[in-house]
Structures are given as C-alpha cells and as structure tokens.
Amino acid sequence: MHSNNTGQGLKARLDHMFTDREFFMRSHGQVRFLTISARLQKRVFYSAAAVLALWLVITLAMMVNQLTVTGERMALAEKEAAVNSTESRVASYKQSIEGVAADLKQRQDVLDAMTEQFIGDQPALGAATETDEQLSENTRKISAAFPEAAHLARLEARQIAFARRLTRAANQRTEQVAEAIRKFGLNPDKMSPQPTDAMGGPFIPFFQDGDDQPLHPTLEQLNRALQRMDALERTLIAIPSGKPSRTGMMSSSFGFRRDPFTGASAMHSGIDFKGPHGQPILAAAGGRVSHAGWKSGYGKSVEITHGNGLMTRYAHLSRIGVTTGQTVEQGLQLGAMGSTGRSTGTHLHFEVRLNGRAINPRPFLEANTDVLKVKASARQRASAPKRAESGTSRG
Numbered sequence: 001m002h003s004n005n006t007g008q009g010l011k012a013r014l015d016h017m018f019t020d021r022e023f024f025m026r027s028h029g030q031v032r033f034l035t036i037s038a039r040l041q042k043r044v045f046y047s048a049a050a051v052l053a054l055w056l057v058i059t060l061a062m063m064v065n066q067l068t069v070t071g072e073r074m075a076l077a078e079k080e081a082a083v084n085s086t087e088s089r090v091a092s093y094k095q096s097i098e099g100v101a102a103d104l105k106q107r108q109d110v111l112d113a114m115t116e117q118f119i120g121d122q123p124a125l126g127a128a129t130e131t132d133e134q135l136s137e138n139t140r141k142i143s144a145a146f147p148e149a150a151h152l153a154r155l156e157a158r159q160i161a162f163a164r165r166l167t168r169a170a171n172q173r174t175e176q177v178a179e180a181i182r183k184f185g186l187n188p189d190k191m192s193p194q195p196t197d198a199m200g201g202p203f204i205p206f207f208q209d210g211d212d213q214p215l216h217p218t219l220e221q222l223n224r225a226l227q228r229m230d231a232l233e234r235t236l237i238a239i240p241s242g243k244p245s246r247t248g249m250m251s252s253s254f255g256f257r258r259d260p261f262t263g264a265s266a267m268h269s270g271i272d273f274k275g276p277h278g279q280p281i282l283a284a285a286g287g288r289v290s291h292a293g294w295k296s297g298y299g300k301s302v303e304i305t306h307g308n309g310l311m312t313r314y315a316h317l318s319r320i321g322v323t324t325g326q327t328v329e330q331g332l333q334l335g336a337m338g339s340t341g342r343s344t345g346t347h348l349h350f351e352v353r354l355n356g357r358a359i360n361p362r363p364f365l366e367a368n369t370d371v372l373k374v375k376a377s378a379r380q381r382a383s384a385p386k387r388a389e390s391g392t393s394r395g
Contacts, residue, residue, distance in 0.1 A: 018042045163218045170225040177232045180374040184239055185363045186354075191235045191308045233378035238306040240284030241367045241375060242330045244314060244350045245337065247275035251347055254360040260344050269358035270313065270351035271365075277346045279337035281314050282330075284350075284364070289326045289334075298349065299341020302334045313351035316343045 018038040025032045178188040252272035259266040283304060290311070291303035298315035302322060305311050318338025322328060339346045352361040367375075 018045070160216075160218050163216075163222045167218075167222045167225045170222070170229045174225070174229040174232055176374050177229070177236050177378060180371045181232065181236055181239065183363070183371050184241075184367065185359070186239070188232055188235065233381065235308050236375050237379050238285055238287065238308055238310055239375070240306065240310070240312050240330075240352060240361075240364050241372060242282060242284045243365065244282055244284050244312075245273045245275055245279055245348050246282075247273055247279055249274040254358075254362060261342070270315075270349050271361050273337075273348045273350065275337050275346065275348065277318060277336075277338060279348075280333045281317060281335050281337055281348055283328045283332045283334055284312050284330065284352075285310075286329045287312075287327075289322050289324055289328060292320050292322050292324045292326075295341070297342045299343060300335070300338065301341070304328060304334075309355040311353045311356075313349070313353065315349035315351070316341050316347060318346075 018041040020038050021036045021041070022033055025034060181188040181191060250271055251274040252268055254268060254271055256265060257268045258264070281302075285304070285306050287304040287306035287310075289302060290305040291301065293300070295301045295315070298313070300317040300320055301313060301315040302317065302320060303311055303313050314334055316337075316339055317335040318340065319336040321333055321335045328334070337346055337348050343349075350361055352359055352364055
C-alpha cells in the first residue's frame with residue numbers, strides 16, 4: 001500500500017514537471033505559437049536518461065574490465081616474481097652445494113696430505129664408534145631433507161669418521177711409543193718437544209688460493225694427534241738401542257769402580273766391551289757426528305748427537321772412519337776398536353749422555369723385543385716419505 005502511494009506520488013511529480021508548454025515567437029509582425037507537449041518532453045527525458053544509463057553501464061563495464069586486467073597483470077607479475085625468486089633460490093642453493101663440494105675437496109686434500117706425511121700406508125682404523133653411527137644418522141636425515149646434497153653429506157660423513165678413527169689410531173700408536181720410551185728409563189714428556197716448540201719461517205697458507213681458512217675441529221684434533229705421534233716416534237728413533245760392537249764381552253759396567261791405574265774409588269761413566277784389535281765399532285743410533293778425533297782421557301773417540309739431549313760416545317778407538325758434521329745411520333761403522341788414551345788394553349768405552357749427564361747405557365742395550373719392534377715400526381714410517389721422494393725423483 002505504501003509502495004503504491006510512493007509510485008503514484010512520483011508519477012504525479014513527473015506529470016507536474018512535464019506539462020504542455022507553449023512558446024510565443026514573433027517575426028516580422030507575425031506571432032507564432034510553438035507547443036511542446038508533455039508527452040514529447042517525457043520521451044526526450046527518458047531517451048536521454050536511457051543514453052546516460054547506457055553510457056554509465058558501458059563505462060562501469062570498462063572499469064571492471066580494466067580492473068580485471070590489472071589484477072591479472074599483477075597476479076602474473078607476482079607469479080613471475082615467485083618464479084624468479086625460486087630460480088634465484090635454486091641458483092643460490094646450487095652455489096652453496098658447489099661451495100660445500102669445494103670445501104670437501106680441500107678437506108680431502110688435507111686428509112691425504114696428513115696421511116701421506118705422517119702415516120704412509122693407511123693403518124687398520126678399527127670399527128666405527130657411536131659417534132660414527134651418529135654421523136651416519138645425520139647423513140640419512142640430510143639426504144632425506146635435501147636429496148641433491150645426499151652425495152656430499154655421505155662424503156663429508158665418511159671424511160669426518162675417517163679423521164676420527166685416524167685420530168684414535170694415532171693416539172694408540174703414540175701411547176705405544178711413549179711406553180717404549182719409558183722402558184728405556186726416559187720420560188717421554190721431557191724427551192719429546194711440543195709440536196710448536198722451536199718453530200719459525202714465513203707463513204705459507206696450506207690452501208693455495210690464499211684464504212686463511214681454519215681447519216675443521218676434527219681435522220685440527222687429528223693434526224695435533226699426528227704431530228704428537230711424529231714427535232714421539234722421532235724421539236724413539238733417536239734413542240740408541242743398537243749394539244756398538246758385535247762382541248758381547250763386557251769388561252766393566254757403569255757406576256762406581258776401582259780405578260785401574262790408581263786403585264782409588266772412581267765413577268765409571270760408561271760400559272767397557274773387550275774385543276780384538278780392529279773390531280768394527282758401530283753407531284748405536286742415527287744422528288750427527290759432533291766430535292771425531294782425539295779427546296783427553298778417551299784417546300781417539302767419536303761422539304754422536306741424536307737430538308733431544310741424547311749423545312753417545314765411542315772411545316779408545318784405534319781408527320776413526322767418520323768426520324765431524326757427518327750424518328750417520330744406526331749400524332754404520334764409526335771406526336775400529338783399540339786402546340788409545342787412558343786405557344789398559346784393547347776395548348771399547350761406550351757412553352750414553354742425556355743433557356750432558358752420563359746415564360747407564362745398559363737399559364738401551366738390553367731393550368726387549370717388543371720395544372725394538374715399536375722402534376722398527378717408527379723407523380719404517382719415518383723413512384717412508386724419503387723412499388717415496390726418491391722413487392718420484394727416479395721416475
């Protein structure tokens with residue numbers, strides 16, 4: 001009822017607006033009448049309203065279409081940005097993978113260099129430990145999360161596990177060598193210098209590209225273990241253990257004795273070996289000849305410095321076959337047995353001195369088979385790089 005009244009009211013207002021209208025026009029004394037009916041006015045109005053409405057509809061449609069196109073362009077731009085971002089992430093990931101691969105190659109170079117320098121042939125490293133199994137578990141997780149990095153993860157795990165097993169092997173070998181040194185009556189901690197003692201020279205980075213890259217903690221531990229093992233083995237090799245003469249006849253032992261010339265109590269600083277004149281005298285260990293000539297009380301004598309404060313002396317020789325400054329190996333003939341100097345007959349006076357103090361040579365000459373086996377193994381490892389270098393030079 002209310003809507004009908006509203007519609008009738010609107011119709012009444014429109015009828016009131018559009019009434020017949022008459023216009024008077026006077027021209028040359030004549031008056032004309034122009035009548036515009038209400039019906040014509042309504043037609044014109046409705047036609048104009050229809051045109052305006054159509055224009056509005058078209059304009060609105062164009063705006064909607066423009067907005068739609070703009071939205072599609074924005075969506076496309078976002079997709080392109082997402083694709084570019086994905087490609088960028090993929091490229092970054094690939095670069096990261098390449099960087100990891102380069103690091104692993106450098107780490108492998110370090111492992112190879114350490115193994116060649118200190119070990120030579122790879123030792124039996126034993127079974128995997130719980131830490132190695134944890135590395136394997138981490139490798140499986142990385143491989144599942146990043147399939148592209150599975151190979152690198154496995155390679156890294158193998159390297160770290162190998163380095164740890166090699167560290168354990170080096171520590172075990174170090175303890176064996178230390179025990180062998182103790183059986184000579186020497187303190188391995190005092191005999192062997194620390195890896196950083198008495199070192200110098202220009203800084204030449206291991207990595208040839210010049211980057212000052214620190215070692216992986218596992219490799220750093222391995223490096224320290226190998227350096228300690230190498231220092232102790234070189235100390236063991238320098239300890240005299242070879243027989244200075246093939247004769248086994250000991251005529252006077254180390255310690256207090258009655259002097260053969262005066263009969264008074266005296267300190268005998270070595271061991272005397274009786275033998276035939278001209279019996280070959282051999283180096284008890286490798287080293288450098290620090291004296292070869294006459295020495296008061298000792299006659300013709302040879303002194304060899306072995307390092308770490310150790311020195312051996314071979315006295316009363318009839319002939320000297322080495323020169324001062326010469327490097328000798330264990331078992332090399334130094335001269336011949338004689339009776340020069342303060343001597344009552346043909347014999348060899350053999351001394352071992354540590355930091356200038358005479359010590360009993362008997363433990364060095366009576367080393368058991370196990371100790372000599374450890375020493376022979378250390379000597380073989382130390383000589384391996386030399387054999388490899390000579391083989392390379394011949395090739």
